Amino acid sequence: MQFTLPQQYFASEDIFHEEWERIFSDHWICVGRAEQLANPGDYFLKTIGHENIIILRDQEGQARAFYNICRHRGTRLCSQDRGHLKGSIQCPYHAWTYALDGRLTGVPSVHRMPEFDPADFPLHPVALELWHGIIFINLAPEPKPLATIFGDDLALFDPWRIGDLVTVTSIDYHVKANWKIIVQNFSECYHCPVAHPEFNRLTHFESGATIFEEGPLFGGTMIISRPDGGASLSGQRSAPPLQGIAVEALQELHFYHLFPNTLLILAPDHVVLYTLTPQAPNRTMIHCDWLFQPDTIANSDFDASDTVQLWDVTNRQDWFLCEQTQLGVQSRAYAGGPYYEFQESVLAAFDQRVLDALGHDAA
Ligand code: FES
Numbered sequence: 001m002q003f004t005l006p007q008q009y010f011a012s013e014d015i016f017h018e019e020w021e022r023i024f025s026d027h028w029i030c031v032g033r034a035e036q037l038a039n040p041g042d043y044f045l046k047t048i049g050h051e052n053i054i055i056l057r058d059q060e061g062q063a064r065a066f067y068n069i070c071r072h073r074g075t076r077l078c079s080q081d082r083g084h085l086k087g088s089i090q091c092p093y094h095a096w097t098y099a100l101d102g103r104l105t106g107v108p109s110v111h112r113m114p115e116f117d118p119a120d121f122p123l124h125p126v127a128l129e130l131w132h133g134i135i136f137i138n139l140a141p142e143p144k145p146l147a148t149i150f151g152d153d154l155a156l157f158d159p160w161r162i163g164d165l166v167t168v169t170s171i172d173y174h175v176k177a178n179w180k181i182i183v184q185n186f187s188e189c190y191h192c193p194v195a196h197p198e199f200n201r202l203t204h205f206e207s208g209a210t211i212f213e214e215g216p217l218f219g220g221t222m223i224i225s226r227p228d229g230g231a232s233l234s235g236q237r238s239a240p241p242l243q244g245i246a247v248e249a250l251q252e253l254h255f256y257h258l259f260p261n262t263l264l265i266l267a268p269d270h271v272v273l274y275t276l277t278p279q280a281p282n283r284t285m286i287h288c289d290w291l292f293q294p295d296t297i298a299n300s301d302f303d304a305s306d307t308v309q310l311w312d313v314t315n316r317q318d319w320f321l322c323e324q325t326q327l328g329v330q331s332r333a334y335a336g337g338p339y340y341e342f343q344e345s346v347l348a349a350f351d352q353r354v355l356d357a358l359g360h361d362a363a
Pocket residue numbers: 070071072073074075091092093094095096
């Protein structure tokens with residue numbers, strides 16, 4: 001029998017700091033969608049622990065990421081959360097200026113420093129990869145490519161053509177729970193009959209199959225009970241099926257976790273992307289995007305609210321339970337409990353991956 005993690009993994013500042021160093025600063029983490037960088041010069045900022053990263057599209061159209069610090073005296077370069085850069089980034093302090101590919105191109109009075117070569121002082125780059133229109137960054141100096149880490153399993157996502165989809169609605173949830181409690185909640189449906197009356201009407205909690213149990217990709221399927229049903233509050237599809245979905249897969253719902261911070265729901269007619277940003281041992285920000293096909297959205301009759309509401313209602317039911325769990329595991333009486341192996345084996349595997357990443361022998 002496998003047991004849940006000890007209290008310190010949900011409450012300790014020290015372990016939270018270790019997680020920043022060994023998990024969130026050393027793995028590919030989702031930070032957003034390529035559609036947020038529609039044009040050259042578009043940028044947004046992402047805070048990861050104490051770090052602040054500029055994610056931008058350069059003049060050649062390439063997405064890039066840099067630490068948001070000046071090479072002169074370390075000042076933050078950009079202070080607005082998002083915006084448009086007109087071809088360069090200028091430090092607000094002494095006006096050192098950087099091209100959008102990171103080169104230092106302008107230093108006031110540089111002729112007075114003959115020994116100074118601006119080529120030696122580009123912005124500090126951060127590794128960035130685009131996968132199906134999702135932006136991943138990795139703060140490790142020379143990370144292995146994302147495809148190497150997740151391997152051939154990533155081919156499973158191809159039919160949804162996530163990179164072609166467009167965000168219709170986004171919601172930020174501020175949840176008073178540890179990020180691992182949220183991942184664990186997403187990774188099992190043992191709680192669905194009692195917690196999710198709306199969702200439970202659509203699919204039987206034991207209908208699914210685990211496909212990936214070892215990580216770094218976790219998850220599997222559930223089956224929509226009605227042959228023509230959809231994942232929405234009414235039980236109808238909100239849109240025609242996505243173009244790549246096979247007829248025999250029209251009743252499947254897929255739930256995946258890309259370790260550490262990316263959660264995906266793949267439905268026949270839409271995709272929901274969850275990006276987790278831990279903020280404290282007991283707080284996590286969850287950004288949720290609902291994605292649909294562009295030609296669906298272009299249809300004037302299209303209304304995503306039925307689908308958005310299903311997941312929003314379900315999310316809020318989940319966040320309540322996550323917050324109640326956070327409160328419970330902080331109790332002096334909490335001593336860990338046994339996972340239900342028929343529905344929660346993925347959670348035990350996830351815990352082990354966390355421990356391995358932290359270099360902890362055993363919880
Ligand atoms: S700190 Fe940026 S130009 Fe001086």
